[in-house]
Amino acid sequence: MTSDRPRPATLVDVAARAGVGRGTASRALTGSPAVSPGVRAAVLKAADELDYRPNLAARSLRSRRSGSVALVVPETEDVVFTDSFFSGILRGVNAELTDAGLLLVLSLPRTDAQRHQIERHAVDGHVDGVILISAHDTDPLPAALLAAGVPVVTAGRPSDGTMPSVDVDNRGGARAATEHLITGGRRRLVSVTGPQDMSAGTDRVTGWRDAVAAAGLAVTPDLLADGGFTEEGGHHAMRQLLAAVPDLDGVFVASDLMAAGALAALREAGRDVPGDVAVVGFDDRPLARHLSPPLTTVRQPIEDLGRGATRLLLGLLAGRPTPAAPLVLPTELVVRESA
Incomplete structure (x- = not known):
């Protein structure tokens, strides 16, 4: 036997009526600052029209x-x-x-x-x-x-x-690191990047681009290689960059761990650091002081x-x-x- 009693409105119903996702509707109803006033108004209007009532048992539990x-x-x-x-x-x-x-x-x-x-x-x-x-x-x-x-x-x-x-100021730190390379006379600049599906990875690339472009130097895709924020990845990315840009003379590496791998790849290729290639990292982890040579890097307050x-x-x-x-x-x- 079925009941004719109407089903209570759910958060999904409110989101559909307002034309937003479930997560956005939830944030709007809880007053999150990440939701614009217009969207919040639309969600509240939809909730009122549907007579939406939050799950009080769940709210009590939370x-x-x-x-x-x-x-x-x-x-x-x-x-x-x-x-x-x-x-x-x-x-x-x-x-x-x-x-x-x-x-x-x-x-x-x-x-x-x-x-x-x-x-x-x-x-x-x-x-x-x-x-x-x-x-x-x-x-x-x-x-x-x-x-x-x-x-x-x-x-x-x-x-x-x-x-x-x-x-942390990933973009500004990367820009300062790259400007240091440029001030030191480096003109063929590359970067070992972090993953580009993380803001730290994208922001550090942007900072590198800011400095390189401001100096009137080349900014092309072959100057970048993703090292995945790992030492092994840094080694592989540095080898990739050496093959693509054999006359490179300055490298911004987006983490100290990747820089350890990059320095190893440069040694294997017979490149002197900093004589042939200058290297700057990011993080200032304890290992930075003990690399050969000790690593110039960007300190972040971890x-x-x-x-x-x-x-x-x-x-x-x-x-x-x-x-x-x-x-x-x-x-x-x-x-x-x-x-």
Whole structure:
């Protein structure tokens, strides 16, 4: 026997009536600053027309605090536990959570099943919020968390600007690194880049382009090679650039880890650094001081990045308004022997 009682409107119904996605509708109804006033008005109008009522049981569940926060890093265990960048982020996040009396839950999802597990864990209220680091544009988890109403922030600017975030001045740091090469007399400049589906990768390429173009030098696709933010990738990318641009004399490498691989490739090719080729990295990780030669690089405040993202999430949990634009931390050029 079927009932003639109309089905209550859902969030999906509201989104369809307003002509937006489910995640946008959720953010509009929860007052997210990432939603424009026009879109918010359309969603609220649709909700009123459909007599939409949020799931009060789910809202009650989300209002209970678990006393823990998840740090979600979609990288392998080998990367996270051997890379000083992630240990710096962890120190910053854990310090702020400890001061706030909260526990840190670390998750390293790499598969769809693992991402779904984290989503369910967060949606069911087992953590109070999520801090994302090293997320790629193609990762479906951030949008799923937002759509479910989970408080989430990112350490690193999301390319679509949908989440509160803390970032470093990747573009300005890359520009300063490249200008240092140009000031040192280098004119055939190339770059080993990070992944172009991450804002850190794209912003550092943009900074390199800014400086090269301002100096009136060539900016062509063959001057760039993606090293994937790994040492092996940096080695492969440097070999690719040497083959494509044999007269290169300056390299901006978008991470110190890739720079270690790039320096090895230059040695194998018989190129002296900095005599034949000057090299500048990015991060100022501990390994930068111990490379041969010691690496000129851009220092980013890694621990402060973790602290800043955590403070942003704590503010969100406390009901404080989040900044409409990412918080951006400064970078600093550190000059050593490689350039």
